[in-house]
Amino acid sequence: MALINENYLKLPGSYLFAEIAKRVTTFKTEFPEANIIRLGIGDVTQPLTPAVIEGLHKAVDEMAHAETFRGYGPEQGYNFLIKKIIETDYRSRGIELEEDEVFVSDGSKSDVGNIQEIFGVHNKVAITDPVYPVYLDTNVMAGRTGDFSNGIFENVTYLICNAENNFVPELPTEKVDLIYLCVPNNPTGTTLSKKELKKWVDYARANNSIILFDSAYEAYIQDPELPHSIYEIEGAKEVAIEFRSFSKTAGFTGTRCAYTVVPKTVLALTANGEKHALNKLWNRRQTTKFNGTPYIIQKGAEATYTPEGQAEIKSIVKYYMDNARIIKEGLESIGIQTFGGVNAPYIWLKVPKGLDSWSFFDKLLHEVHIVGTPGTGFGPSGEGYFRLTAFGNKEATIEAIERIKTKLSL
Amino acid sequence: MALINENYLKLPGSYLFAEIAKRVTTFKTEFPEANIIRLGIGDVTQPLTPAVIEGLHKAVDEMAHAETFRGYGPEQGYNFLIKKIIETDYRSRGIELEEDEVFVSDGSKSDVGNIQEIFGVHNKVAITDPVYPVYLDTNVMAGRTGDFSNGIFENVTYLICNAENNFVPELPTEKVDLIYLCVPNNPTGTTLSKKELKKWVDYARANNSIILFDSAYEAYIQDPELPHSIYEIEGAKEVAIEFRSFSKTAGFTGTRCAYTVVPKTVLALTANGEKHALNKLWNRRQTTKFNGTPYIIQKGAEATYTPEGQAEIKSIVKYYMDNARIIKEGLESIGIQTFGGVNAPYIWLKVPKGLDSWSFFDKLLHEVHIVGTPGTGFGPSGEGYFRLTAFGNKEATIEAIERIKTKLSL
Structure with missing residues (x-):
């Protein structure tokens, strides 16, 4: 049955x-x-911009000939794209990443939706409120929440963001395990300073929590003082997974390419205290349930990194x-x-x-x-x-x- | 923690x-x-073949102009492709499907990996043995199995297929809830007749089981007597979900497009016996955790349906x-x-x-x-x-x- x-x-x-x-x-x-x-x-x-269009056309032509045709690619994404991501989006801001810490995907919605799978069902989830609904809904589906009543889900920590607190979420009074932050924020359009982010990184380090950091909108930051990546904060590489997308920067909402950074230094625990690298678990998840982003699309994304x-x-x-x-x-x-x-x-x-x-x-x-x-x-x-x-x-x-x-x- | x-x-x-x-x-x-x-x-x-290449190039050109640019598409896939799928792959064989019973995706690996999410953790899984590893591994990850010992997972029903039984799996003696069938089979290259498939459909109907039918290789069937779709079997629309892919027919292994059929008549139960349509649950899964297959790629797939x-x-x-x-x-x-x-x-x-x-x-x-x-x-x-x-x-x-x-x- x-x-x-x-x-x-x-x-x-x-x-x-x-x-x-x-x-x-x-x-x-x-x-x-x-x-x-x-x-x-x-x-x-x-x-899509001319450089991307050119990249896509070239890749389509490659697919037309046996010598340059590409079948299954690495589930984690092609190195040609990962190298550019690391060099342009991270090294330029003083952040070093290894190639197998970056996972190319078909979209941040998939990644922020799927990431919770590598965590046990008995984790306490914190979300800012208001928030992009996917963080919460995917945890509901996984059984990490109670029922919905009076407009909220039981067993979820809602971190209120409103005009009264200037949209800066306060640290929770109870212990939470998985913390979703969207910075700059969808829907409020507000963002967090380095000092404000540091509070979260320090909290996560002190409590063995994991920060799931959605920075799909980082390209829109105008103020040079504001952080673009959570890895600009000291210690974040121990506690944070970061999500980025080509959707809002390069117009890829219907073209589908994004990436997720899982530093090998981010660890979580078994019930009896054994530490495991989330990078390895995410790699297993992606290689088992995903077959990579289309080669053509990855070439289009690569073209965004030309001058x-x-x-x-x-x-x-x-x-x-x-x-x-x-x-x-x-x-x-x-x-x-x-x-x-x-x-x-x-x-x-x-x-x-x-x-x-x-x-x-x-x-x-x-x-x-x-x-x-x-x-x-x-x-x-x-x-x-x-x-x-x-x-x-x-x-x-x-x-x-x-x-x-x-x-x-x- | x-x-x-x-x-x-x-x-x-x-x-x-x-x-x-x-x-x-x-x-x-x-x-x-x-x-x-x-x-x-x-x-x-x-x-990729000339028709597909032409379809892809045209779609890339559409993406270059605001008037024809496509952003987010329906998570379930574009109707232009779904209509062709129904008409060519199903109606031609006497099978009627509604448009919202077909879900276009980025690959059968994703779909056969993700489908188990809509089922409770307390379902008994049956797989043929040998089998494409994704069916089993994704159920292990979801906690639907016991430990691995002596080469097998506890609490999984292995349906042995070997030369002795001519690679035709026998119906299980215990009751099973989710049955993965790959027909024609990967890895054995063997297939099942209508009569053999009917036994499984009858079993599923009698036991309220669901058949997860992977027919990624149906285009390779040469014998006109053999079924291409499980829906050729009477009653299958009550118990079966079918997976198809463009990977092996049109060379899309690196281009990524597939589809899954979930008839609205396929129902499963809550613990207290309430019936729910799996179509609705899969739709919720896909709209929450997936953002559609790239428009360009869907246009490439559509081109496979031209003469x-x-x-x-x-x-x-x-x-x-x-x-x-x-x-x-x-x-x-x-x-x-x-x-x-x-x-x-x-x-x-x-x-x-x-x-x-x-x-x-x-x-x-x-x-x-x-x-x-x-x-x-x-x-x-x-x-x-x-x-x-x-x-x-x-x-x-x-x-x-x-x-x-x-x-x-x-």
Whole structure:
């Protein structure tokens, strides 16, 4: 008698973006003429850059000839890409990594979703609140939480981030084992200083905890004082796994390439105190359940590291950060309080007039035909907040803000 | 105190192909001049076909312009591909599927590895023996087995397949919940008739079991009487999930595209007897932990369904099946007993002179510089057998068999 994984039944309703899609579809059926602008889901709009396109075409041509055809590659990714990652993204910031500490994948969503598999079911999980839903949902599915009640899961530590604490999570009072940090943060668009991050690294070292550090948005950091990698913090190589992606830097949301860094010095324990390197466990997970990122796609990712590729990425980041500025300034000009948007492509706004997040979603959709993301979709502390993203195209972003400024009833 | 998933520690030694790679590397260091021919790992050697290459190039060009650029796609795959899959691979054989019953992915290894997540930990797993190691290893990692001792995992039902039973697994005497079948089989190259498959479907229906049906090699079936899909068997849509791949048909081992069929009529139970559709659970798994197969790659896969693409695939299959015939006839001409190789690209041979599988591996490598795969790598019943694959290029395959015929000491 085949039994299901009943942990799945604990997950409430549908995934955030599915609910948004449903409401938008209903609205479109009712008002087919409306020109909807989407500043909701964090998807990019700018095309792949010329260097990447050239890299992809070349790789496709290689696949057409037996002499240059590539079959199964290393599950961990090709060295040509890993070398560039280490040199450009880490060595340039004073961080040394070995090649087998970097694992190329098909996306950070997969990696941050799968990483929990290498940990036992009896770990206490801490997430910031609000947060990217994948961290929590994947731990629910794995049975690491209790039931969902009153908007939260039992046996999870929610680290509240709101305007009152300036979106800097406080260290938990109870001991936690796995700590998910997204820096710069999705959805709040805020980030952490070296000093603030150091507190977490010190906590993890003192408590044998592991930090799962999602830095998918590090390329958007403008302030030169802010850390891009957790490994800029002393001791982090003992306690942190870092996730990075080409999605938001090089427009790879539909092209799929990311990587995860698992230093060999990061150890966790068996119940009777034996230490094991997580690098080895993750390698086993990836070689057993994954067959590598397509060769063609890895060649596309490699092309982002050429001088042209790097310049193109910088210009994409600048394009979206201009949008962020337009959104932020526009909202503030009509008295809406905003956070983020300076070192990250997300603007987190305080919903005006005491509305709740979903009411503001409906209001924005119906009054000015703009789709954003309700803060509650990211956790209970998101109530009363709302996320807009800078990933739209410039004209649409300007138009959206103009509509909000002139047509939204506040 | 972060705890590891201790189930990983139950896995013995390294993954099969890692051990092979190690022995080959050692040999090459000792004999750098040797011209090694690889008929071991099931990787293809023929390049992507012209239709696929054209599809990929076009898609890359689309990604270069904002108007045709694709960001996040549906996690389940694009409808353009799903429609072709249903029409060509299923409707043509009298099987009707709905579009949301097909999930496109980055590979069957991922899907057959991840599928167990939607099942509870207290399911009894049955695997054929020998078998593709991923089915078993992923269940070990999930804690669905006991320890490894005397070459087998406790609490797993091994369905022995050997020359004595003509590689047709017998129904288990105990009740099992999850049954992995690979048809045509990797590694034995044998397959099952409709009548034999029906026994399994009937068993699953009678016992509320689920069949996980890996048909990655169905395109290699030559005999028109044999089933290509488990859904050709009456009642299978109530009990079976089917996995298919573009890897071995269209040469996608390094390009990564596959799909999994989960009919909505396949149900499993909660501990207290509530029925749940596995389709919904798999959809939740995929939307939470996966972000879709690259658009470019899905367009490449779609191109295999054009008339040109279909003709090209047939010609690739013919190419490899010619190799299979060459290997099989060559081995039999010197008195080595073989199985498979008629409806599948694998030749499973009985190791001559009572040698064990790894000794024959070393003998083949050292005497004739050919790499194959020891049968024990696929399970205890593989002892005394050895796998050769038909995926080499023709000249190398002919040369390999010539060496075996003339230089191998038997």
